[in-house]
Amino acid sequence: MIKNIKHTLEPILVEYLRKNNYGKKELLQDALAGLTVAIVALPLAMAIAIASNLPPERGLFTAIVAGFLISALGGSRFQIGGPTAAFIVTVALVAMKHGYEGLVIATMMAGVMLVIMSLLRAGELIKFIPYPVIIGFTSGIALLIVFSQLKDFFGLTIDKMPPDFINKLILYVQHIGETNFFALSIALASIFITIYVRKKHPSIPAPIVVVTFSALFVWIFGIPVDTIESRFGEIPSMLPSPSFPEVTFEKMRLLFPDAMTIALLAAIESLLSAVVADGMSGTKHKSNTELFAQGVANIGSSIFGGLPATGAIARTATNVKAGAISPISGIMHALWLLLFMMLLAPLIVKIPLAALSAILIVVAWNMAEIKHLKSISKAPVADIGVLLVTFMLTVLVDLNIAIQAGISLASILFINSMMKSTKIRSYSEEEDTDDPDSIVKKVIPSGVEVYELDGPLFFGVAEKLVDILVSFETMPQVFILRLRHVPMIDAAGLHSLEVLNEKLRQNNSMLILSGVHKSVHVYLQKTKLDRAIGEENIVNHIDKALKRSQEVMQSKIAKMQEA
Secondary structure, X not given: OHHHHHHHHOOHHHHHHHHOOOOHHHHHHHHHHHHHHHHHHHHHHHHHHHHOOOOHHHHHHHHHHHHHHHHHHOOOOOOOEEOOHHHXXXXXXXXXXXXXXXXXXXXXXHHHHHHXXXXXXXXXXXXXXXXXXXXXXXXXXHHHHHHHHHHHHOOOOOOOOOOOHHHHHHHHHHHHHHXXXXXXXXXXXXXHHHHHHHHHOOOOOHHHHHHHHHHHHHHHHOOOOOEHHHHHOOOOOOOOOOOOOOOOHHHHHHHHHHHHHHHHHHHHHHHHHHHHHHHHHOOOOOHHHHHHXXXXXXXXXXXXXXXXXXXXHHHHHHHHHOOOOOOHHHHHHHHHHHXXXXXXXXXXXXXXXXXXHHHHHHHHHHHHOHHHHHHHOOOOHHHHHHHHHHHHHHHHOOHHHHHHHHHHHHHHHHHHHHHHHOEEEEHHHOOOOOOOOOHHHOOOOOXXXXXXXXXXXXXXXXXXXXXXXXXXXXOOOEEEEEEEEOOOEOHHHHHHHHHHHHHXXXXXXXXXXXXXXXXXXXXHHHOOHHHHHOHHHEEOOHHHHHHHHHHHHHHHXXXXXXX
């Protein structure tokens, strides 16, 4: 057990260095890849913090601390960690309702949850979250991000923004006449530059080009627009000292739903990012190790004044493209960011907020995954319904409720489809096939009914099985139930067999189970249902079941003759 946990939590960095020769050449390549990623991460980290209604340095603290820990302890060779756009809505709401201290507690709780998830090996379970739910809430978050950025995009002077979508929309419409056309021009130019650089010069980090040129333009010509300096003042040139908030049970109770949302988002996005890295590089990540690193990183980030963190898909992809070799590139990315903050803090504050809003709007567009939305529009109606419900609840209500409702609806629809796929048919409904064990090729004794169940016997099907007896005008003397195509059974399925057996016994009839799988037979034994039915009435083939039914019928006839 201890050995398995040790293997689960062993960082991919340790595993890589143990199996490969790593020298100065590899270190230099990782350092250069880390520099490229750091240049991309610098404006994004600040933009995400500002969009969350928090000072820009908190985004930098997150990228440095969490970025270092995720690469040092994680299960993906190329994962880059830090603040991501997916957290903006949740972070802004938690900080507004509970203050920054509340956000710190929620992030620490989420970190602990992620560590527990890793120890329980829940990394594989995250993959079972339905795809329409993921697309629904990421697209919803993307729309909310765009709306959160329109204030700076248009240069509007709105003192306090409401948290909900509808009131934001109303407020924007009311203030649209106050548009600062200098800010709007910078924002539009920033989007154009981003698209142009990515298309024509993909090796150059577009965000750093945008913030460099926009900052120089505003500073040289004295353009009247908000900058990081005008709104937030100076940013520190060092990491803060670690600090711990006052944690009480009442605070934890209030913050538990938000902590769950942060943990779930961190788990989903980090593992999606690791999968993207695997696809680009041909590597294989360790999902539970990655969850452990995400947990530690979120605890570390909150202690050092940061935000929730996870694997960043765009920055991870940049890391792979930049020629990274090992997780040391991610560690170097964090160290480069620390160096930038120490040396360039007076210049960083000159960046106009309109340019950062434009960068985030481009990020939100990529998050929305329009290509995937188009493809899923051709999917079954049920999937489209799940996507729309999740999307609408994310935008109009709350991310917690959206995820819960989306997963619940998808589960109900899945159960419904499973119910429809599981068929219960009598031998009179069976068609002649090449199957040598087809019941139509057998001789059925008089007074014997044969039904076959095709699919799992679970709670969605159990009631239908019991209802079969109601359909009989005359109760059969022997009821054979073929289970050769039943791979699994749950508690409701076992109960339905128990009820079926009791009803038949009450009518002086007998239940015979045929073709019972070992996995099903185990549960019959555990619940002692095999004794109630009779071991002699549980057989592995239809021929034995028919032979047993003949014995039962002959015994009944003999008793009648004696009477």
